[in-house]
Amino acid sequence: AIIGLLVNTLSVFSVKELPEGELVDTTDKKEIEQDEKYNLVQAAKLLAGNKYYMMICVTYILQQIYGAMISMGTYYATYILGNQNLFGVFSWAINIPLIIALVFTPTLVAKWNGMYKLNVMSYTLATISRALVAVAGYMGSGNVTLMLLFTAIAALGQGPWQGDMNAAIAACSEYTWLTKHKRVDGTMYSCTSLGVKLGGGLGTAITGWLLAASHFDSALTVQPDSCINMLKIMYLVIPFALDAIITFILSRMKVEEANEKLRAAV
Known part of the structure; x- marks a missing residue:
């Protein structure tokens, strides 16, 4: 709850909302009212037609699956x-760096003149670090010290996106306004929350399927080799793969640049 509050608060300071007067001519009240009217089908088309919004939705789903894997x-x-008890230590190694990253996110966004470069560079760091967590995890029974170190660095790299993703949604909403002259802010945020729920459900289901397929038995003190191998894949390999996919998506999410070009063309 505390982290969620920090994310939402810091997101406010990570983006500057432009007044409508700087986007389009808003002197015609009838035109404004028409721009704000749309039905469910039109809303769905507007959201589906915004490639940046779809990227964010996919990212949300992947992050939820990532969280489910980390819970393993x-x-x-x-x-x-x-x-x-080491699981608690690993949780601290994630949460403390994440909070630190959230604190500095607004400053970094301002220094790098936007979110794009920061998100791509930081998530690249997270991806490399998760790869190193996997390497350390496959060292014998696992090198706990190295795993903790690289887990912390990975969380630090994931922090900026956690801090500015709501601002990125706002930028996506602005993109729809600039291209379609429709305000879909509320609908966009609601559908994104649906993506979170969908990703959470998928993550829970996938972890359950994988554990069942590996013959996990909670009654056993020692799990079969098939289960041990699966746990390594779930906790070490899949999180790295998900981070790599998210990094690729973020590298294509140039919504701020697109908005600047559209505003300049007005």
Whole structure:
């Protein structure tokens, strides 16, 4: 809850909302009212036609699946590292760097003149770090010290996007306004929350399927090799793969640049 509050608060300071007068001619009240009217089908078309919004939706879903895989750390710590309490340590290694990153996100956004470069560079760092977490995890029974170190660096790299993704949604809404002259702010945020719920459901289902396929049995003190191998894939390999995909998506999310070009053309 605290992290969520920080994310939403910092997002406000990460973006400057332009007045409508700088986007289009808003002197005609009838035109304004017409621009704000649309039905459900039109809203769906507007959202589907905004490629940047679709990128964010996919990213949200991937992040939820990522979270579900990271939650498998409790099983990883118990059956592979042999100490369930280590999961709490890994959680701190994620949350503390994330909070630190959130604090500095607004400053970094301002310094780098926008979100794009910061998000791509920071998530690239996160991807490399998650790869190194996997390498450390496959060292014998797992090099806990290195795993903790690279887990913390990965969380630090994921922080800026966590802090400015709501601002990115606002930029996507602006893109729809500039291209279609329709305000879909509320609908866009609501559909994004649906993406979070969809991703959360998928993440929970996928982890359950993978555990079942690996013959996990909670009644066993020692899990079969098939389960141990699957836990390594779920906690070490899949999070890295998801970070890599998200980094690629963020590298294509040049919504700020697109908005600048559209405003200049007005």
